[in-house]
Amino acid sequence: xxxxxxxxxxxxxxxxxxxxxxxxxxxxxxxxxxxxxxxxxxxxxxxxxxxxxxxxxxxxxxxxxxxxxxxxxxxxxxxxxxxxxxxxxxxxxxxxxxxxxxxxxxxxxxxxxxxxxxxxxxxxxxxxxxxxx
Numbered sequence: 459x460x461x462x463x464x465x466x467x468x469x470x471x472x473x474x475x476x477x478x479x480x481x482x483x484x485x486x487x488x489x490x491x492x493x494x495x496x497x498x499x500x501x502x503x504x505x506x507x508x509x510x511x512x513x514x515x516x517x518x519x520x521x522x523x524x525x526x527x528x529x530x531x532x533x534x535x536x537x538x539x540x541x542x543x544x545x546x547x548x549x550x551x552x553x554x555x556x557x558x559x560x561x562x563x564x565x566x567x568x569x570x571x572x573x574x575x576x577x578x579x580x581x582x583x584x585x586x587x588x589x590x591x
Contacts, residue, residue, distance in 0.1 A: 488586035495561035498579040499549035520570035
């Protein structure tokens with residue numbers, strides 16, 4: 459019983475200290491928000507893989523497209539995810555666009571999306587102004 463009480467007391471101490479650290483300061487709430495777009499890249503389970511040469515060429519075209527978006531100022535950041543068994547999520551791009559329709563059009567123009575290897579899911583994302591540059 460003493461061990462159980464010690465473990466419980468230790469847990470409560472860590473929880474309360476952790477909670478007070480997290481809540482130790484009130485931050486001013488943002489008053490201005492900027493709209494960006496998050497483009498999730500998912501593997502298409504229906505995609506029929508081509509030869510190694512075809513897949514290598516498609517990967518290069520996809521990466522070149524992403525780098526071009528970055529060079530044009532349309533992409534803030536882009537990259538792939540580490541593989542997780544059973545997860546179809548393969549990458550993410552944060553876009554600057556005038557509208558959700560423009561962001562979706564940028565995603566749909568990716569060669570890997572056009573080839574059907576990747577599926578593009580674009581969402582509007584609101585962040586405090588000046589948080590992303």
